[in-house]
Amino acid sequence: MKFTTSPALCLLLIITEALASPYFIFSPPDSLSQSQSQSSKSKSSSTFGKISHDSSEKSHTSSSKSSSKSKGYMKFPTQKRQISKSSSHESIINSSNSNKAAASSSNGTSDGTDGALSFDMTHQDAAYMLNLTIGSNNQPITLQIDTGSSDLWVINANNSWCSETSQGKGAYSTEKGNSSSGVQSDAENGYSHDCSVYGTFDPNDSDTWRATPGLFSQTYGDNTGANGTWGQDTVTIQGVEIKDVYIAQSDEADENYGVLGIGFRNLEATNSDTATESAFTYDNLPITMKNQGLIYKNTYSIYLDEYSDTDSAILLFGAIDHDKYTGDLGLLPIATNSTDLDIFLNGIYMSDGNSNVTIAIGSAPVVLDTGSSLTALPSDVLEAILDQIGASTSKDKSGSATYTAKCSSLKDQTFTFDFMGYKLIVPVSGFVIDMSGKTCTLGFQSSESIGFDYIFGDTFLSNVYFVADLDDNEIAIALANTGSTTEDLEAITDSIPSATQVPGYSSTQTGSDLILQTGSSTDSAGKGGKSSGAAANVKPSLANSLICSVVLMASLVLLI
Structure with missing residues (x-):
């Protein structure tokens, strides 16, 4: 086959390819270069929607909160009810304050300034607890903090299922479930509980107790619950x-x-479909605090710094602590007509530092629930994640699954969670709940038995800082500043300070699930497509250049 190419065409081709080459550099005048540099820097510093644990910039300014730091909010340190752990633990990532280490067993001070009292348990569960007193005689009670329910209930001192020697199953989590009038009694199976550990309440000993009409019944997703009656009294939380x-x-x-x-x-519980009396709602604790002028709005922020050296957990009513998060604070709408703290998740991605994998995309509401110790996902999504991690699954006699992996394999693996265009990058090690030797136990569970597809419990929430505005139906979220020992409080009087609406804030989200993606991967730069495609585009260019070079040399020889 005869091939002819004109010298002029070859020269034009070479110039065109040179300009298109990624190695072709154009140096602008100093004034233009400086202007572009400043613009790029400004855009970089204000770029919103993707942050990682390496980010340390705060999106707030200190001048905006000087007028409101002395009032309008209430901060309560909480206790972490701890699970038993092996005495030998392995740090799986060096020099990173975002990685989980062995939980501390140190006790806090009586005024709660340490904020991290731990209790050894004999089970595989945990709960975040708060000390308070009830009644005119200040009866001490310790309760689990639960964003996934709305009632304050306590154990009556005369509860027939209580005994001084506990033979019970241990702690439970208030995973999502429907209220009902029937609670399966452990006492019927020969179990009893040492209720003195967390305190009981005797209304007969309180002069300020006032009984109110109606019966109480609550059952949680793990088939635990309580029955009782209603009343009103004075609650004192740390003064x-x-x-x-x-x-x-x-x-x-x-x-x-x-x-x-x-x-x-x-x-x-009074508003449930199975309420034993006519359904009604009442002003629960956060609303009562607002009504009595203790906080400006029905808002609170949650900081579950479970695995750092400080082992602190803070419940802050009516304010935000700017020192407890890093990067941009993303503002998301709570799902319309939701009774839970639901925000929309649009994608789950994973990376091992070399390649990125799309696990699932779509639109699904997820519940932010401190009452659930684990993160619950649909079985197909969970299996895809476990496969990517290289985790193993084992089940006990009851069918309960445990997921483990080599701790060393988790070192460079990360999740990216896409919340309406706002991306949070969280290390897989952030979901480790136990370490025994070189084996790590992961804090996930299949959601099929719960009834809610996506519940982001403590294993997710311990990696983030979030603010709930129940008046305006909004959630602000960012990565947690783990190990924080200082505070920068700002009362919430209107919208959540320093929070910026996420890219998809105004979009209509109607989905109910994420679609599993199989074999979907991107290169390490996250550009998508197969890496071999780029190499294929280079070969014709190189061939053209060689041919044109020969033609030009021949033309020069003829001219000479």
């Missing part, structure tokens, strides 16, 4: 007195501690 708080006192409960639910009013 702050809150009067006329609605309280359910349970004379039938199959565990030894109660719950302080701080969710939406519509989630209250």
Whole structure:
């Protein structure tokens, strides 16, 4: 085959390819270069929507909060109810304050300044607890903090299921479930509970107790729950007195501690489909605090710094602590008509530092639930994640699954969670709940048995800082500044300070699930497509250049 190419065409081709080459550099005048540099830097510093644990910039300014730091909010350190762990632990990532280490067993001070009291348990579960007192005689009670429910209920001192020697199953998590009038009694199976560990309440000993009509019944996703009656009394939390708080006192409960639910009013047990009396709502604890002028809005922020050296966990009503997060604070709408803290998730991605994999994309509401110790995902999504991690699955006699992996294999692996265009990059090691030798146990569970597809419990929430605005139905979220020992408080009087709406804030989200992606991967730069495609585009260019070079040389020889 005869091939002819004109010298002029070859010269034009070479110039064109040179200009298109990524190695072709154009140096602008100093003034233009400086202008572009400043513009690029400004865009970089204000780029919103993708942050990682390496980010340390704060999106707030100190001048915006000087006028409101002395009032309008209430901060309560919480305790972490700890699971038993092996005495030998292995650090799986060096010099990173975002990685989980062995949980501390140190006790806090009586005024709660340490904020991290731990209790050794004999089970594989955990709960975040808060100390308070109830009644005119300040009866001490320790309750689990639960964003996934809305009632404050306590164990009655005369609960027939309580005994001084506990033979019970241990702690439980208030995973999502429907209220019902029937609670399966552990006492019927020969179990009892040492209710003195977390305190009981005797309404007869309180001069300020006032019984109110109605029966209380609550059952959680793990088939635990409580039955009882309603009343009102004074609650004192670390020196702050809150009067006329609605309280359910349970004379039938199959565990030894109660719950302080701080969710939406519509989630209250009195408003459930199975309420034994006519359904109604009441002002729960956060709303009562607002009504009594203790906080400006029904807002609170959660900081579950479980695995750093400080082992602190803070519940902050009516304010935000700017020192407890890093990077941009993304503002998301709570799902329309939701009774939970639901925000929309649009994608789950994973990376091992060399390649990126798309696990699932779509649109699904996820519940931010401190009452659930694990992160629950649909089985197909969970299996895809476990395969990517290289984790193993084992089941006990009851069918409960445990997921483990070599700790060393988790070192460079990360998740990217896409919340309506706002991306949070979290290390896989952030989901480790136990380390034994070189084996790490992962804090996931299949959601099929719970009834909610996506519940982001403590294993997710311990990696982030979030602010819930129940008045305006919004959630602000960012990566947690793990190990924080200082505070920068700002009362929330209007919108959440320093929070910026996420890219998809105004979009209509109607999906209910993410679609599993199989074999979907990108290169290490995250550009998508197959890396071999770029190499294929180079070969014709090289061939053209060689041919044209020969033609030009021949033309020069003829001219000479």
